[in-house]
Amino acid sequence: MRAIDFQKGRTPIFNSILLAFLILAPAVLPAFYIYIFSVIFVTAILAMSLNLVVGHGGLYQFHHGVFYGIGAYTLALILTKTDLPPWVGFIAGPVCAALAGWLIGLFCVRLSRLYFGMLQISLGSLIWAVTFRWYALTGGDDGIHGIELPGILSGITRSYYVILIVLSVCLIALYRIYKSPFGITLRAIRDNPERCAAVGINVRRHQLLAIVIATFFAGVAGVFFVVVERSVFPDLMFWVLSLEIMIMCLLGGWFTFSGPILGAAIMVSLRTFAGVYTEYWTLILGVILILLIFFLPEGVMGFIALKLKRRELLLEAKKDI
Amino acid sequence: MLRVENAQKDFDGFKAVNGASLSVEKGEIVAVIGPNGAGKTTLFNLITGQLKPNGGTITFLGEDITSMPSHRICKKGIARSFQIANIFHRLSVFRNVQVSVLSQKNRNLNLFLSSDSFFVKETQSILKNAGLADKHQEIAGSLSHGDRRLLEIAIALGNEPRLLILDEPTAGMSPEETATTISLIKRLAETRGLTILFCEHDMDVVFGVSHRIMVMEQGRTLVQGKPDEVKNNLEVQRAYLGTE
Ligand SMILES: Nc1ncnc2c1ncn2[C@@H]1O[C@H](COP(=O)(O)OP(=O)(O)OP(=O)(O)O)[C@@H](O)[C@H]1O
Ligand SMILES: [Mg+2]
Numbered sequence: 044m045r046a047i048d049f050q051k052g053r054t055p056i057f058n059s060i061l062l063a064f065l066i067l068a069p070a071v072l073p074a075f076y077i078y079i080f081s082v083i084f085v086t087a088i089l090a091m092s093l094n095l096v097v098g099h100g101g102l103y104q105f106h107h108g109v110f111y112g113i114g115a116y117t118l119a120l121i122l123t124k125t126d127l128p129p130w131v132g133f134i135a136g137p138v139c140a141a142l143a144g145w146l147i148g149l150f151c152v153r154l155s156r157l158y159f160g161m162l163q164i165s166l167g168s169l170i171w172a173v174t175f176r177w178y179a180l181t182g183g184d185d186g187i188h189g190i191e192l193p194g195i196l197s198g199i200t201r202s203y204y205v206i207l208i209v210l211s212v213c214l215i216a217l218y219r220i221y222k223s224p225f226g227i228t229l230r231a232i233r234d235n236p237e238r239c240a241a242v243g244i245n246v247r248r249h250q251l252l253a254i255v256i257a258t259f260f261a262g263v264a265g266v267f268f269v270v271v272e273r274s275v276f277p278d279l280m281f282w283v284l285s286l287e288i289m290i291m292c293l294l295g296g297w298f299t300f301s302g303p304i305l306g307a308a309i310m311v312s313l314r315t316f317a318g319v320y321t322e323y324w325t326l327i328l329g330v331i332l333i334l335l336i337f338f339l340p341e342g343v344m345g346f347i348a349l350k351l352k353r354r355e356l357l358l359e360a361k362k363d364i
Numbered sequence: 365m366l367r368v369e370n371a372q373k374d375f376d377g378f379k380a381v382n383g384a385s386l387s388v389e390k391g392e393i394v395a396v397i398g399p400n401g402a403g404k405t406t407l408f409n410l411i412t413g414q415l416k417p418n419g420g421t422i423t424f425l426g427e428d429i430t431s432m433p434s435h436r437i438c439k440k441g442i443a444r445s446f447q448i449a450n451i452f453h454r455l456s457v458f459r460n461v462q463v464s465v466l467s468q469k470n471r472n473l474n475l476f477l478s479s480d481s482f483f484v485k486e487t488q489s490i491l492k493n494a495g496l497a498d499k500h501q502e503i504a505g506s507l508s509h510g511d512r513r514l515l516e517i518a519i520a521l522g523n524e525p526r527l528l529i530l531d532e533p534t535a536g537m538s539p540e541e542t543a544t545t546i547s548l549i550k551r552l553a554e555t556r557g558l559t560i561l562f563c564e565h566d567m568d569v570v571f572g573v574s575h576r577i578m579v580m581e582q583g584r585t586l587v588q589g590k591p592d593e594v595k596n597n598l599e600v601q602r603a604y605l606g607t608e
Contacts, residue, residue: 242464243438
């Protein structure tokens with residue numbers, strides 16, 4: 044998909060226009076939209092991080108939201124319960140998420156695919172339950188609200204720009220990982236783990252490293268969730284959110300690089316404008332999922348790539364899938 | 365170089381390999397033959413670690429490799445191809461081979477450099493050797509059956525093995541493709557001094573290229589010897605040639 048995203052044809056022009064628009068947006072759009080864009084950016088990092096292990100790694104990372112929550116809670120707790128400088132929290136968030144990812148992954152990669160997913164759901168739900176019940180530390184089901192942020196992040200416009208920069212840095216990093224020997228090997232493992240072992244690759248170690256990287260980026264998304272919302276609550280770690288991230292990847296296109304960004308944008312918009320009827324949200328999710336599975340199994344990006352039918356572009360795009 | 369002694373493998377009480385023994389010396393081409401279900405593939409899986417034996421020992425270059433995980437066995441210098449094409453379907457032909465070259469050179473964990481700067485020449489030369497150079501951009505899953513089989517071998521070559529194991533390299537190939545594959549195998553053995561262990565149903569291929577032959581039946585080794593000796597062995601005629 045890189046051809047569509049970054050290089051050939053009209054893509055660089057499209058990307059430049061998009062970037063220019065995003066830079067100018069705070070000057071022309073109402074604050075509410077700037078807030079929604081910030082949410083989309085954060086969610087895009089989250090969806091991209093999941094897609095590294097699900098779309099490119101072929102792992103059943105069913106409870107990715109937990110690591111997002113761990114990143115967010117780590118920052119929130121450091122800001123509200125300690126006297127440590129804020130930057131410590133911004134580093135500790137992703138690092139703690141990656142540590143948790145490593146610990147849970149250590150058990151999960153030993154299991155076959157489905158059991159991997161099941162174990163992750165159970166361990167993740169355990170973390171959710173602890174967060175939900177431990178009032179003294181986490182504020183229980185109320186969460187923590189009104190978190191004070193350092194000056195550079197105060198104000199919706201400033202935090203918007205910071206998050207836009209963070210998103211760009213994450214995208215570049217993930218893109219390099221995607222193109223690296225590590226990324227290619229990861230996709231080879233997705234296609235055929237047995238053969239990978241037969242050519243001398245330590246499959247479990249590779250998968251574990253992928254999980255650590257993915258959960259690190261989920262932690263990055265988590266800390267910037269706190270920047271946008273100034274609060275944390277246990278729903279961040281609830282399974283429904285993990286399902287949502289999964290749908291974003293599927294919606295955008297598993298096997299594409301930038302599909303999950305599109306998936307995140309669509310899902311956040313839907314949740315904002317349709318999700319007013321919150322009790323039906325999981326129902327909406329279910330319907331979207333069914334429609335996707337039957338009508339768009341390659342996701343929107345995959346669908347566009349097919350529809351464009353620009354042969355060389357498609358070949359180029361397919362080359363690195 | 366490779367020594368298998370009295371290898372055993374049970375599948376729920378069914379003895380797929382039941383006392384197979386085999387030796388391969390450096391520079392040799394050794395064939396394993398036997399009727400369908402004799403346990404050839406299972407024996408190869410035991411040697412390269414896809415399966416763990418229930419008994420027996422396997423040594424390679426004097427080292428006991430019995431029950432080692434397959435990625436470590438590969439690093440000792442044994443690479444293999446599979447009977448049923450076992451490739452990376454969504455990757456390009458080039459990437460398929462590059463993955464195994466990257467693994468051989470221990471560069472799999474490199475995170476931030478572009479893969480396009482790694483071993484392009486090495487990969488291209490393997491593809492050329494296997495006759496796949498002009499298809500390097502194609503998606504592996506879209507190759508024809510014969511090309512998949514060639515890619516299968518090319519992936520194994522990416523590991524620069526000391527011992528190359530091929531499981532029915534010409535199965536399902538057209539006569540021309542078979543001829544190409546045989547000449548590839550011969551060339552590899554001659555120019556690189558590669559040691560090759562393979563199994564095959566096509567008797568012309570077997571008697572045409574191998575230095576020694578091992579005959580299997582019902583998981584056991586019936587005999588191992590020079591092609592003439594094997595040909596003359598009555599037991600073999602009963603077990604294999606006679607049933608054809
Ligand atoms: N994973 C497995 N589980 C159960 N039985 C198996 C398994 N693999 C192989 N077998 C059985 O073991 C026996 C030997 O199989 P194997 O594939 O090794 O034979 P082969 O000599 O390679 O045959 P062919 O010439 O058809 O490839 C067969 O009867 C097969 O059904
Ligand atoms: Mg077989």
